[in-house]
Amino acid sequence: MEEEIKSEFRKAGFNLDDDEEEILNKCMAFCINYSLSPSDLVSNWEVYYLNRILNNDDDAKFSAPGTPTNHHEDLHSPAREAMSLTNGNILSSGKPTELVTPFSKRTDRFSVKFSINTVPDTENEKQAPDHESDEDDVIRKVKPCKRCSLVVHGSGPKPGCRFMHDRTEDRMNVIENRIRKHTRALVASGLYGEPTDPTIASQRSIFAVGMICCDAEGRLNDKSVMLQGSVEHSGGECVRLDLQRLSHFSIFPGQVVGIEGHNPSGHCLVASKLVDSIPPSSVADDEDLNPAKKLAIDKSQSIDIPSKETELSMLGPFVDSEHPNIKKGTVDKTFDEIFHNDILSKLQDYAECMGSAARVLLVPSIRDANHDFVFPQPELDINLPDLKSQIISLTNPGIFEANEVKVGCCSVDILKQVSGEEISRTAPGGQPIDRLSRLANHILSQQSFYPLYPPAEGVPLDFSLAPEALQLPLVPELLILPSDIKYFVKVLNVGSEETTCKKCIAVNPGRLAKGEGGGTFVELDYRGGSDKINASVIGI
Numbered sequence: 001m002e003e004e005i006k007s008e009f010r011k012a013g014f015n016l017d018d019d020e021e022e023i024l025n026k027c028m029a030f031c032i033n034y035s036l037s038p039s040d041l042v043s044n045w046e047v048y049y050l051n052r053i054l055n056n057d058d059d060a061k062f063s064a065p066g067t068p069t070n071h072h073e074d075l076h077s078p079a080r081e082a083m084s085l086t087n088g089n090i091l092s093s094g095k096p097t098e099l100v101t102p103f104s105k106r107t108d109r110f111s112v113k114f115s116i117n118t119v120p121d122t123e124n125e126k127q128a129p130d131h132e133s134d135e136d137d138v139i140r141k142v143k144p145c146k147r148c149s150l151v152v153h154g155s156g157p158k159p160g161c162r163f164m165h166d167r168t169e170d171r172m173n174v175i176e177n178r179i180r181k182h183t184r185a186l187v188a189s190g191l192y193g194e195p196t197d198p199t200i201a202s203q204r205s206i207f208a209v210g211m212i213c214c215d216a217e218g219r220l221n222d223k224s225v226m227l228q229g230s231v232e233h234s235g236g237e238c239v240r241l242d243l244q245r246l247s248h249f250s251i252f253p254g255q256v257v258g259i260e261g262h263n264p265s266g267h268c269l270v271a272s273k274l275v276d277s278i279p280p281s282s283v284a285d286d287e288d289l290n291p292a293k294k295l296a297i298d299k300s301q302s303i304d305i306p307s308k309e310t311e312l313s314m315l316g317p318f319v320d321s322e323h324p325n326i327k328k329g330t331v332d333k334t335f336d337e338i339f340h341n342d343i344l345s346k347l348q349d350y351a352e353c354m355g356s357a358a359r360v361l362l363v364p365s366i367r368d369a370n371h372d373f374v375f376p377q378p379e380l381d382i383n384l385p386d387l388k389s390q391i392i393s394l395t396n397p398g399i400f401e402a403n404e405v406k407v408g409c410c411s412v413d414i415l416k417q418v419s420g421e422e423i424s425r426t427a428p429g430g431q432p433i434d435r436l437s438r439l440a441n442h443i444l445s446q447q448s449f450y451p452l453y454p455p456a457e458g459v460p461l462d463f464s465l466a467p468e469a470l471q472l473p474l475v476p477e478l479l480i481l482p483s484d485i486k487y488f489v490k491v492l493n494v495g496s497e498e499t500t501c502k503k504c505i506a507v508n509p510g511r512l513a514k515g516e517g518g519g520t521f522v523e524l525d526y527r528g529g530s531d532k533i534n535a536s537v538i539g540i
Helices: 002-012 020-033 046-054 078-085 168-188 324-328 335-354 414-421 435-445
Strands: 111-117 150-153 202-214 225-229 238-242 249-251 256-263 268-275 294-297 311-315 359-363 391-393 398-402 405-409 423-425 478-480 488-494 502-508 520-526 533-539
Touching: 002 020, 111 488, 168 202, 168 256, 238 256, 335 359, 335 391, 359 398, 414 435, 435 478, 435 488, 435 502, 488 533, 502 520, 502 533
Parallel strands: 238 268, 311 359, 359 391, 405 478, 478 502
Antiparallel strands: 111 533, 150 294, 150 398, 202 225, 202 256, 225 238, 249 423, 256 268, 398 405, 488 502, 520 533
16 A cells, blocks of 8 residues: 555655655555545545645644545445535545535634734734625725736737647757756856766766756656756767765756766766756846836836735636536536636626726636636736726736736646656755745746646647746746645745845645635735735635
8 A cells, every 4th residue: 555655646746755654654544544545545635634644734634524434335325315415526436525514604714724924914904804794805805005016027928829839849949948048147157167068978077057857757766867968068968867975956857957076987977066046137137027028007106115915816727627517518608708707707896896906917727718728828818998907817927016026926736746756855964944945946946937847747838839938037026836735925045055045935825726625815915025024824
Protein backbone atom coordinates (compact mmCIF):
# COMPACT_ATOMS: atom_id res chain seq x y z
CA MET A 1 0.00 0.00 0.00
CA GLU A 2 2.91 2.34 0.70
CA GLU A 3 4.04 2.37 -2.93
CA GLU A 4 0.45 2.83 -4.13
CA ILE A 5 0.03 5.86 -1.88
CA LYS A 6 3.31 7.35 -3.13
CA SER A 7 2.15 6.88 -6.72
CA GLU A 8 -1.24 8.51 -6.06
CA PHE A 9 0.50 11.43 -4.29
CA ARG A 10 2.61 12.09 -7.39
CA LYS A 11 -0.42 11.93 -9.68
CA ALA A 12 -2.20 14.46 -7.44
CA GLY A 13 0.81 16.80 -7.52
CA PHE A 14 1.96 16.44 -3.90
CA ASN A 15 5.62 16.33 -2.85
CA LEU A 16 6.64 13.86 -0.14
CA ASP A 17 10.21 15.08 0.37
CA ASP A 18 9.55 16.41 3.88
CA ASP A 19 8.42 14.13 6.73
CA GLU A 20 7.64 11.38 4.22
CA GLU A 21 7.42 8.55 6.77
CA GLU A 22 5.02 10.45 9.06
CA ILE A 23 2.72 11.40 6.16
CA LEU A 24 2.64 7.84 4.79
CA ASN A 25 1.80 6.42 8.21
CA LYS A 26 -1.08 8.86 8.63
CA CYS A 27 -2.45 8.12 5.17
CA MET A 28 -2.17 4.35 5.58
CA ALA A 29 -4.00 4.59 8.90
CA PHE A 30 -6.72 6.67 7.22
CA CYS A 31 -7.10 4.12 4.39
CA ILE A 32 -7.18 1.13 6.76
CA ASN A 33 -9.57 2.67 9.29
CA TYR A 34 -12.10 3.67 6.64
CA SER A 35 -11.52 0.92 4.06
CA LEU A 36 -10.37 3.36 1.40
CA SER A 37 -8.10 2.63 -1.53
CA PRO A 38 -5.20 5.03 -2.18
CA SER A 39 -6.98 6.28 -5.31
CA ASP A 40 -10.07 7.13 -3.25
CA LEU A 41 -7.88 9.07 -0.85
CA VAL A 42 -6.98 11.63 -3.52
CA SER A 43 -10.30 11.77 -5.36
CA ASN A 44 -13.49 13.75 -4.85
CA TRP A 45 -13.95 15.04 -1.30
CA GLU A 46 -11.01 13.01 0.14
CA VAL A 47 -8.55 15.48 -1.40
CA TYR A 48 -9.84 17.98 1.16
CA TYR A 49 -8.68 15.77 4.02
CA LEU A 50 -5.45 14.96 2.17
CA ASN A 51 -4.57 18.65 1.93
CA ARG A 52 -5.19 19.01 5.65
CA ILE A 53 -3.00 16.00 6.44
CA LEU A 54 -0.11 17.24 4.29
CA ASN A 55 -0.31 20.79 5.60
CA ASN A 56 -0.70 19.77 9.26
CA ASP A 57 -4.04 21.49 9.67
CA ASP A 58 -4.88 21.66 13.36
CA ASP A 59 -8.48 20.70 12.60
CA ALA A 60 -7.55 17.55 10.64
CA LYS A 61 -9.43 14.53 11.95
CA PHE A 62 -9.65 11.03 10.59
CA SER A 63 -13.42 11.08 10.43
CA ALA A 64 -15.95 12.03 7.83
CA PRO A 65 -19.73 12.18 8.26
CA GLY A 66 -21.43 9.97 5.73
CA THR A 67 -18.49 7.62 5.15
CA PRO A 68 -19.46 4.03 5.92
CA THR A 69 -17.15 1.96 8.11
CA ASN A 70 -18.34 -1.30 6.61
CA HIS A 71 -16.63 -1.87 3.28
CA HIS A 72 -19.36 -4.31 2.24
CA GLU A 73 -22.31 -2.04 2.97
CA ASP A 74 -25.48 -2.92 1.07
CA LEU A 75 -25.86 -0.90 -2.11
CA HIS A 76 -29.52 -0.31 -1.17
CA SER A 77 -28.85 0.71 2.42
CA PRO A 78 -30.61 3.75 3.96
CA ALA A 79 -27.35 5.70 3.77
CA ARG A 80 -27.13 5.16 0.03
CA GLU A 81 -30.78 6.11 -0.46
CA ALA A 82 -30.30 9.26 1.61
CA MET A 83 -27.34 10.23 -0.54
CA SER A 84 -29.38 9.79 -3.71
CA LEU A 85 -32.05 12.11 -2.33
CA THR A 86 -29.47 14.79 -1.54
CA ASN A 87 -27.62 14.61 -4.87
CA GLY A 88 -24.60 13.06 -3.17
CA ASN A 89 -21.77 11.78 -5.33
CA ILE A 90 -20.55 8.20 -5.23
CA LEU A 91 -16.85 7.35 -5.22
CA SER A 92 -15.33 4.75 -7.52
CA SER A 93 -15.15 2.39 -4.56
CA GLY A 94 -18.91 2.68 -4.03
CA LYS A 95 -18.76 5.02 -1.04
CA PRO A 96 -20.94 8.15 -0.85
CA THR A 97 -19.48 11.55 -0.14
CA GLU A 98 -20.49 13.44 2.98
CA LEU A 99 -23.77 15.33 3.11
CA VAL A 100 -23.46 18.98 2.16
CA THR A 101 -25.20 21.67 4.20
CA PRO A 102 -26.91 24.25 1.96
CA PHE A 103 -25.01 27.55 1.90
CA SER A 104 -27.89 29.56 3.39
CA LYS A 105 -28.05 27.22 6.41
CA ARG A 106 -24.36 27.12 7.25
CA THR A 107 -23.45 28.61 10.61
CA ASP A 108 -19.74 28.96 9.85
CA ARG A 109 -19.91 30.70 6.48
CA PHE A 110 -17.54 33.63 6.02
CA SER A 111 -15.38 32.31 8.86
CA VAL A 112 -11.75 33.47 8.89
CA LYS A 113 -9.41 30.53 8.30
CA PHE A 114 -6.16 32.52 8.35
CA SER A 115 -5.20 36.18 8.66
CA ILE A 116 -2.26 38.58 8.58
CA ASN A 117 -2.84 41.93 10.25
CA THR A 118 0.03 44.39 10.32
CA VAL A 119 -2.05 47.60 10.19
CA PRO A 120 -4.88 48.38 12.63
CA ASP A 121 -8.08 48.94 10.64
CA THR A 122 -9.21 52.11 12.37
CA GLU A 123 -11.01 53.53 9.35
CA ASN A 124 -13.48 50.71 9.03
CA GLU A 125 -13.85 48.27 11.90
CA LYS A 126 -15.02 45.07 10.26
CA GLN A 127 -18.25 43.60 11.49
CA ALA A 128 -18.99 39.90 11.50
CA PRO A 129 -21.37 39.17 8.63
CA ASP A 130 -25.00 38.74 9.58
CA HIS A 131 -26.05 35.25 8.49
CA GLU A 132 -29.61 36.44 8.04
CA SER A 133 -28.57 39.15 5.59
CA ASP A 134 -28.09 38.89 1.88
CA GLU A 135 -25.65 36.14 0.88
CA ASP A 136 -23.33 38.51 -0.96
CA ASP A 137 -23.07 40.87 2.01
CA VAL A 138 -19.39 40.05 2.35
CA ILE A 139 -18.61 42.05 -0.80
CA ARG A 140 -21.16 44.79 -0.23
CA LYS A 141 -20.22 45.75 3.29
CA VAL A 142 -17.62 48.37 2.28
CA LYS A 143 -18.29 50.88 -0.48
CA PRO A 144 -15.19 52.37 -2.10
CA CYS A 145 -14.86 56.07 -1.46
CA LYS A 146 -12.24 56.81 -4.13
CA ARG A 147 -11.77 55.63 -7.66
CA CYS A 148 -8.30 54.21 -8.15
CA SER A 149 -6.18 54.52 -11.25
CA LEU A 150 -5.87 51.35 -13.29
CA VAL A 151 -3.29 50.35 -15.88
CA VAL A 152 -3.63 47.01 -17.65
CA HIS A 153 -0.48 45.70 -19.30
CA GLY A 154 -1.78 44.07 -22.46
CA SER A 155 0.88 41.84 -24.00
CA GLY A 156 -1.30 38.73 -24.25
CA PRO A 157 -3.24 37.28 -27.19
CA LYS A 158 -6.32 39.06 -28.47
CA PRO A 159 -9.89 37.68 -28.55
CA GLY A 160 -10.53 35.70 -31.70
CA CYS A 161 -6.86 34.85 -32.22
CA ARG A 162 -5.87 31.66 -34.01
CA PHE A 163 -4.15 29.01 -31.93
CA MET A 164 -2.92 25.38 -32.06
CA HIS A 165 -0.44 26.40 -34.73
CA ASP A 166 2.78 26.28 -32.73
CA ARG A 167 5.70 24.40 -34.24
CA THR A 168 8.75 22.69 -32.77
CA GLU A 169 10.70 25.73 -33.94
CA ASP A 170 8.47 28.00 -31.84
CA ARG A 171 9.09 25.91 -28.73
CA MET A 172 12.85 25.84 -29.24
CA ASN A 173 12.94 29.60 -29.81
CA VAL A 174 11.10 30.25 -26.55
CA ILE A 175 13.49 28.00 -24.60
CA GLU A 176 16.51 29.61 -26.26
CA ASN A 177 15.26 33.12 -25.51
CA ARG A 178 14.68 32.23 -21.84
CA ILE A 179 18.22 30.85 -21.49
CA ARG A 180 19.73 33.87 -23.22
CA LYS A 181 17.73 36.28 -21.06
CA HIS A 182 18.93 34.60 -17.86
CA THR A 183 22.49 34.55 -19.18
CA ARG A 184 22.47 38.29 -19.88
CA ALA A 185 21.03 39.07 -16.46
CA LEU A 186 23.54 36.90 -14.58
CA VAL A 187 26.52 38.33 -16.48
CA ALA A 188 25.22 41.91 -16.08
CA SER A 189 25.05 41.42 -12.30
CA GLY A 190 28.86 41.25 -12.24
CA LEU A 191 28.79 38.18 -10.00
CA TYR A 192 29.47 35.64 -12.73
CA GLY A 193 31.75 35.44 -15.74
CA GLU A 194 30.90 34.70 -19.35
CA PRO A 195 29.27 31.26 -19.69
CA THR A 196 30.97 28.47 -21.61
CA ASP A 197 29.93 25.21 -23.25
CA PRO A 198 29.18 22.72 -20.42
CA THR A 199 29.52 19.69 -22.72
CA ILE A 200 33.27 20.17 -23.32
CA ALA A 201 35.72 18.28 -21.06
CA SER A 202 37.59 20.62 -18.75
CA GLN A 203 39.49 20.24 -15.47
CA ARG A 204 39.04 23.88 -14.56
CA SER A 205 35.93 25.40 -13.03
CA ILE A 206 33.46 26.82 -15.53
CA PHE A 207 30.17 28.70 -15.45
CA ALA A 208 27.26 27.58 -17.63
CA VAL A 209 23.60 28.53 -18.02
CA GLY A 210 20.95 26.10 -19.19
CA MET A 211 17.56 24.50 -18.61
CA ILE A 212 16.89 21.58 -16.26
CA CYS A 213 15.44 18.55 -18.04
CA CYS A 214 15.00 14.82 -17.49
CA ASP A 215 16.99 12.18 -19.37
CA ALA A 216 13.87 10.10 -20.08
CA GLU A 217 10.12 10.09 -19.68
CA GLY A 218 8.92 9.98 -16.10
CA ARG A 219 9.48 12.00 -12.97
CA LEU A 220 12.74 13.83 -12.37
CA ASN A 221 15.15 12.40 -9.78
CA ASP A 222 18.70 13.24 -8.76
CA LYS A 223 20.07 10.53 -11.10
CA SER A 224 18.20 11.69 -14.20
CA VAL A 225 18.98 15.43 -14.17
CA MET A 226 20.28 16.92 -17.40
CA LEU A 227 21.29 20.47 -18.32
CA GLN A 228 20.29 21.70 -21.78
CA GLY A 229 22.61 24.47 -22.91
CA SER A 230 21.81 27.32 -25.27
CA VAL A 231 22.21 27.06 -29.02
CA GLU A 232 24.64 29.97 -28.78
CA HIS A 233 27.09 28.24 -26.43
CA SER A 234 26.57 24.49 -26.88
CA GLY A 235 24.37 24.02 -29.91
CA GLY A 236 21.45 23.18 -27.63
CA GLU A 237 23.07 19.92 -26.49
CA CYS A 238 22.46 18.33 -23.09
CA VAL A 239 24.91 17.09 -20.47
CA ARG A 240 24.29 15.02 -17.35
CA LEU A 241 24.28 17.11 -14.16
CA ASP A 242 25.74 15.75 -10.91
CA LEU A 243 24.29 17.48 -7.83
CA GLN A 244 25.89 15.29 -5.14
CA ARG A 245 28.22 18.05 -3.93
CA LEU A 246 25.40 20.52 -3.33
CA SER A 247 24.12 20.75 0.24
CA HIS A 248 20.75 22.13 -0.86
CA PHE A 249 18.81 22.73 -4.06
CA SER A 250 15.30 22.83 -5.47
CA ILE A 251 14.88 22.10 -9.18
CA PHE A 252 12.19 21.11 -11.68
CA PRO A 253 12.01 20.51 -15.47
CA GLY A 254 12.03 23.76 -17.41
CA GLN A 255 13.88 25.73 -14.73
CA VAL A 256 16.72 27.88 -16.10
CA VAL A 257 19.75 27.84 -13.79
CA GLY A 258 23.37 28.90 -13.64
CA ILE A 259 25.90 26.19 -12.75
CA GLU A 260 29.45 26.55 -11.46
CA GLY A 261 31.41 23.32 -11.68
CA HIS A 262 33.69 21.20 -13.83
CA ASN A 263 33.31 18.47 -16.45
CA PRO A 264 36.43 16.29 -16.35
CA SER A 265 35.12 13.63 -18.76
CA GLY A 266 32.93 15.68 -21.08
CA HIS A 267 29.94 13.53 -20.15
CA CYS A 268 28.94 14.84 -16.72
CA LEU A 269 28.99 18.35 -15.25
CA VAL A 270 29.77 18.15 -11.52
CA ALA A 271 28.08 21.15 -9.89
CA SER A 272 29.70 23.04 -7.02
CA LYS A 273 27.11 25.86 -7.05
CA LEU A 274 23.61 26.26 -8.48
CA VAL A 275 22.09 29.68 -9.15
CA ASP A 276 18.31 29.33 -9.44
CA SER A 277 17.32 32.98 -9.65
CA ILE A 278 18.37 36.06 -11.55
CA PRO A 279 18.74 39.47 -9.89
CA PRO A 280 15.37 41.26 -9.71
CA SER A 281 15.13 43.94 -12.37
CA SER A 282 14.69 47.50 -11.17
CA VAL A 283 15.45 50.21 -13.69
CA ALA A 284 14.21 48.10 -16.60
CA ASP A 285 10.85 47.26 -15.03
CA ASP A 286 8.81 49.83 -16.92
CA GLU A 287 10.58 49.07 -20.19
CA ASP A 288 10.00 45.33 -19.89
CA LEU A 289 6.29 45.88 -19.44
CA ASN A 290 6.10 47.15 -23.05
CA PRO A 291 4.59 50.61 -22.48
CA ALA A 292 3.35 50.74 -26.08
CA LYS A 293 0.79 48.11 -25.15
CA LYS A 294 -0.37 49.60 -21.85
CA LEU A 295 -4.04 50.37 -21.49
CA ALA A 296 -4.47 53.28 -19.09
CA ILE A 297 -7.81 53.95 -17.47
CA ASP A 298 -8.42 57.14 -15.47
CA LYS A 299 -4.67 57.66 -14.99
CA SER A 300 -5.23 61.25 -13.94
CA GLN A 301 -7.02 60.12 -10.80
CA SER A 302 -4.12 58.11 -9.40
CA ILE A 303 -2.95 58.55 -5.81
CA ASP A 304 0.33 57.57 -4.19
CA ILE A 305 -0.88 54.85 -1.83
CA PRO A 306 -4.24 53.11 -1.97
CA SER A 307 -6.17 53.98 1.16
CA LYS A 308 -8.62 51.13 0.71
CA GLU A 309 -8.96 48.23 -1.72
CA THR A 310 -11.44 49.36 -4.36
CA GLU A 311 -11.37 46.41 -6.71
CA LEU A 312 -13.00 43.03 -6.77
CA SER A 313 -10.63 40.70 -8.61
CA MET A 314 -12.17 37.47 -9.85
CA LEU A 315 -10.25 34.55 -11.36
CA GLY A 316 -11.97 31.81 -13.36
CA PRO A 317 -13.22 29.27 -14.06
CA PHE A 318 -16.63 30.94 -14.20
CA VAL A 319 -18.37 28.28 -16.32
CA ASP A 320 -16.34 25.33 -15.09
CA SER A 321 -15.90 22.53 -17.62
CA GLU A 322 -15.39 20.19 -14.64
CA HIS A 323 -18.88 20.91 -13.28
CA PRO A 324 -20.90 17.64 -13.25
CA ASN A 325 -23.81 19.10 -15.22
CA ILE A 326 -21.51 20.45 -17.92
CA LYS A 327 -19.51 17.22 -18.13
CA LYS A 328 -22.74 15.24 -18.48
CA GLY A 329 -24.25 17.70 -20.99
CA THR A 330 -27.43 18.21 -18.94
CA VAL A 331 -27.47 22.03 -19.03
CA ASP A 332 -30.28 23.63 -21.05
CA LYS A 333 -28.34 26.80 -21.98
CA THR A 334 -25.29 27.51 -24.07
CA PHE A 335 -22.09 28.17 -22.17
CA ASP A 336 -22.14 31.81 -23.28
CA GLU A 337 -25.70 32.17 -21.97
CA ILE A 338 -24.68 30.75 -18.60
CA PHE A 339 -21.76 33.18 -18.40
CA HIS A 340 -23.78 36.25 -19.37
CA ASN A 341 -26.95 35.41 -17.42
CA ASP A 342 -25.46 33.91 -14.27
CA ILE A 343 -22.12 35.73 -13.97
CA LEU A 344 -22.08 39.02 -15.84
CA SER A 345 -25.61 40.02 -14.82
CA LYS A 346 -24.67 39.67 -11.14
CA LEU A 347 -21.50 41.67 -11.69
CA GLN A 348 -23.57 44.42 -13.30
CA ASP A 349 -25.80 44.48 -10.21
CA TYR A 350 -22.70 44.67 -8.02
CA ALA A 351 -21.18 47.54 -10.00
CA GLU A 352 -24.43 49.51 -9.92
CA CYS A 353 -24.87 48.89 -6.20
CA MET A 354 -21.30 49.88 -5.29
CA GLY A 355 -21.17 52.99 -7.45
CA SER A 356 -18.77 54.24 -10.10
CA ALA A 357 -15.71 53.97 -7.83
CA ALA A 358 -15.84 50.17 -7.82
CA ARG A 359 -13.97 48.07 -10.35
CA VAL A 360 -14.23 44.39 -11.20
CA LEU A 361 -11.33 42.60 -12.90
CA LEU A 362 -11.97 39.24 -14.57
CA VAL A 363 -9.26 36.70 -15.41
CA PRO A 364 -10.34 33.66 -17.47
CA SER A 365 -9.30 30.04 -16.90
CA ILE A 366 -8.48 27.19 -19.26
CA ARG A 367 -11.32 25.35 -17.48
CA ASP A 368 -13.87 27.92 -18.70
CA ALA A 369 -16.22 26.05 -21.03
CA ASN A 370 -17.26 29.34 -22.70
CA HIS A 371 -13.74 30.45 -23.59
CA ASP A 372 -10.77 29.45 -25.75
CA PHE A 373 -8.96 26.35 -24.50
CA VAL A 374 -5.44 27.70 -24.90
CA PHE A 375 -2.68 29.13 -22.70
CA PRO A 376 -1.78 31.99 -22.66
CA GLN A 377 -5.41 32.95 -22.91
CA PRO A 378 -7.08 36.05 -24.40
CA GLU A 379 -9.38 38.18 -22.32
CA LEU A 380 -13.06 37.36 -22.00
CA ASP A 381 -15.49 39.00 -24.41
CA ILE A 382 -17.77 40.76 -21.92
CA ASN A 383 -19.25 43.44 -24.22
CA LEU A 384 -20.62 45.84 -21.60
CA PRO A 385 -20.18 49.30 -23.16
CA ASP A 386 -22.00 51.09 -20.32
CA LEU A 387 -19.68 49.55 -17.71
CA LYS A 388 -16.47 49.13 -19.70
CA SER A 389 -14.50 51.28 -17.23
CA GLN A 390 -15.81 49.27 -14.25
CA ILE A 391 -15.90 45.64 -15.40
CA ILE A 392 -12.63 44.81 -17.15
CA SER A 393 -11.24 41.52 -18.43
CA LEU A 394 -7.55 40.63 -18.36
CA THR A 395 -5.59 38.00 -20.23
CA ASN A 396 -4.49 34.83 -18.45
CA PRO A 397 -1.87 35.38 -17.16
CA GLY A 398 -2.16 39.12 -16.67
CA ILE A 399 -0.45 42.09 -15.04
CA PHE A 400 -2.12 45.31 -13.96
CA GLU A 401 -1.44 48.32 -11.76
CA ALA A 402 -3.94 49.75 -9.31
CA ASN A 403 -2.79 53.08 -7.89
CA GLU A 404 0.71 52.14 -9.08
CA VAL A 405 0.63 48.86 -7.14
CA LYS A 406 1.73 46.13 -9.55
CA VAL A 407 -0.29 42.90 -9.44
CA GLY A 408 0.38 39.67 -11.36
CA CYS A 409 -2.19 36.89 -11.62
CA CYS A 410 -2.51 33.50 -13.31
CA SER A 411 -5.38 31.03 -12.99
CA VAL A 412 -3.47 27.95 -14.20
CA ASP A 413 -2.50 25.85 -11.16
CA ILE A 414 1.25 26.23 -11.65
CA LEU A 415 1.94 25.79 -7.90
CA LYS A 416 0.47 22.29 -7.81
CA GLN A 417 2.08 21.34 -11.11
CA VAL A 418 5.57 22.45 -10.06
CA SER A 419 5.06 20.73 -6.71
CA GLY A 420 4.46 17.45 -8.51
CA GLU A 421 7.68 17.72 -10.56
CA GLU A 422 10.09 19.42 -8.15
CA ILE A 423 12.91 17.62 -6.34
CA SER A 424 14.73 19.29 -3.48
CA ARG A 425 17.39 18.78 -0.83
CA THR A 426 17.72 20.61 2.48
CA ALA A 427 21.11 21.30 4.03
CA PRO A 428 21.87 19.03 7.02
CA GLY A 429 21.17 20.93 10.20
CA GLY A 430 19.69 23.82 8.25
CA GLN A 431 16.30 25.32 8.86
CA PRO A 432 13.51 23.62 6.88
CA ILE A 433 12.25 25.78 4.03
CA ASP A 434 8.56 26.53 3.82
CA ARG A 435 7.39 24.47 0.84
CA LEU A 436 4.57 26.83 -0.17
CA SER A 437 6.87 29.86 -0.15
CA ARG A 438 9.45 27.94 -2.16
CA LEU A 439 6.91 27.04 -4.84
CA ALA A 440 5.74 30.65 -5.20
CA ASN A 441 9.34 31.85 -5.26
CA HIS A 442 10.04 29.70 -8.32
CA ILE A 443 7.61 31.84 -10.34
CA LEU A 444 9.37 35.05 -9.34
CA SER A 445 12.95 33.78 -9.60
CA GLN A 446 12.29 32.37 -13.09
CA GLN A 447 10.46 35.56 -14.12
CA SER A 448 7.80 33.42 -15.78
CA PHE A 449 4.16 32.67 -14.96
CA TYR A 450 4.70 29.16 -16.35
CA PRO A 451 8.37 28.03 -16.10
CA LEU A 452 7.52 24.30 -16.19
CA TYR A 453 8.56 22.42 -19.35
CA PRO A 454 7.26 20.14 -20.70
CA PRO A 455 3.89 21.51 -19.58
CA ALA A 456 1.66 19.46 -17.31
CA GLU A 457 -0.93 17.19 -18.89
CA GLY A 458 -4.07 19.14 -19.69
CA VAL A 459 -2.35 22.53 -20.09
CA PRO A 460 -2.79 23.68 -23.74
CA LEU A 461 0.45 25.65 -23.90
CA ASP A 462 0.86 27.37 -27.28
CA PHE A 463 4.30 28.90 -27.84
CA SER A 464 3.28 30.62 -31.06
CA LEU A 465 0.72 32.71 -29.20
CA ALA A 466 2.28 35.80 -27.62
CA PRO A 467 5.04 33.98 -25.67
CA GLU A 468 5.89 37.30 -23.99
CA ALA A 469 2.56 37.02 -22.17
CA LEU A 470 4.10 34.29 -19.97
CA GLN A 471 6.93 36.55 -18.88
CA LEU A 472 6.98 38.17 -15.45
CA PRO A 473 9.72 40.76 -15.99
CA LEU A 474 9.32 42.45 -12.62
CA VAL A 475 8.70 41.65 -8.98
CA PRO A 476 5.07 42.68 -8.40
CA GLU A 477 3.85 43.89 -5.06
CA LEU A 478 1.10 41.24 -5.24
CA LEU A 479 1.14 37.85 -6.95
CA ILE A 480 -2.18 35.96 -7.10
CA LEU A 481 -1.92 32.23 -7.84
CA PRO A 482 -5.09 30.23 -7.09
CA SER A 483 -4.35 26.57 -6.51
CA ASP A 484 -5.78 23.30 -5.24
CA ILE A 485 -3.04 23.14 -2.62
CA LYS A 486 -3.68 24.79 0.73
CA TYR A 487 -4.54 28.50 0.76
CA PHE A 488 -1.87 30.92 1.96
CA VAL A 489 -0.73 34.53 2.13
CA LYS A 490 3.08 34.74 2.18
CA VAL A 491 5.57 37.61 2.16
CA LEU A 492 8.40 36.49 -0.12
CA ASN A 493 11.97 37.76 -0.31
CA VAL A 494 13.05 37.72 -3.95
CA GLY A 495 16.76 37.71 -4.73
CA SER A 496 19.92 36.15 -3.34
CA GLU A 497 22.43 37.00 -0.63
CA GLU A 498 24.61 38.74 -3.22
CA THR A 499 21.82 40.97 -4.56
CA THR A 500 19.30 43.39 -3.14
CA CYS A 501 16.13 41.57 -2.13
CA LYS A 502 12.66 42.72 -3.07
CA LYS A 503 9.47 41.75 -1.31
CA CYS A 504 6.31 40.34 -2.83
CA ILE A 505 3.04 39.24 -1.25
CA ALA A 506 2.07 35.88 -2.76
CA VAL A 507 -1.58 34.92 -2.38
CA ASN A 508 -3.25 31.57 -2.98
CA PRO A 509 -6.93 32.18 -2.24
CA GLY A 510 -7.76 28.50 -2.77
CA ARG A 511 -10.92 27.56 -4.66
CA LEU A 512 -14.24 29.26 -4.02
CA ALA A 513 -15.99 25.94 -4.55
CA LYS A 514 -14.65 22.47 -3.82
CA GLY A 515 -16.99 19.93 -5.30
CA GLU A 516 -20.36 20.46 -3.66
CA GLY A 517 -18.83 22.04 -0.58
CA GLY A 518 -17.69 25.56 0.11
CA GLY A 519 -14.17 26.78 -0.50
CA THR A 520 -12.22 29.92 0.38
CA PHE A 521 -11.40 33.40 -0.90
CA VAL A 522 -9.05 36.16 0.23
CA GLU A 523 -9.92 39.67 1.36
CA LEU A 524 -6.86 41.92 1.14
CA ASP A 525 -6.28 45.47 2.33
CA TYR A 526 -2.95 46.73 0.95
CA ARG A 527 -1.56 49.97 2.38
CA GLY A 528 1.60 50.46 0.34
CA GLY A 529 4.05 47.79 1.50
CA SER A 530 4.51 44.18 2.58
CA ASP A 531 4.57 45.36 6.19
CA LYS A 532 1.34 47.31 5.76
CA ILE A 533 -1.28 44.74 4.87
CA ASN A 534 -4.37 43.18 6.34
CA ALA A 535 -5.27 39.89 4.69
CA SER A 536 -7.83 37.24 5.60
CA VAL A 537 -8.56 33.85 4.07
CA ILE A 538 -12.32 33.43 4.43
CA GLY A 539 -14.24 30.16 4.16
CA ILE A 540 -17.77 29.87 2.85
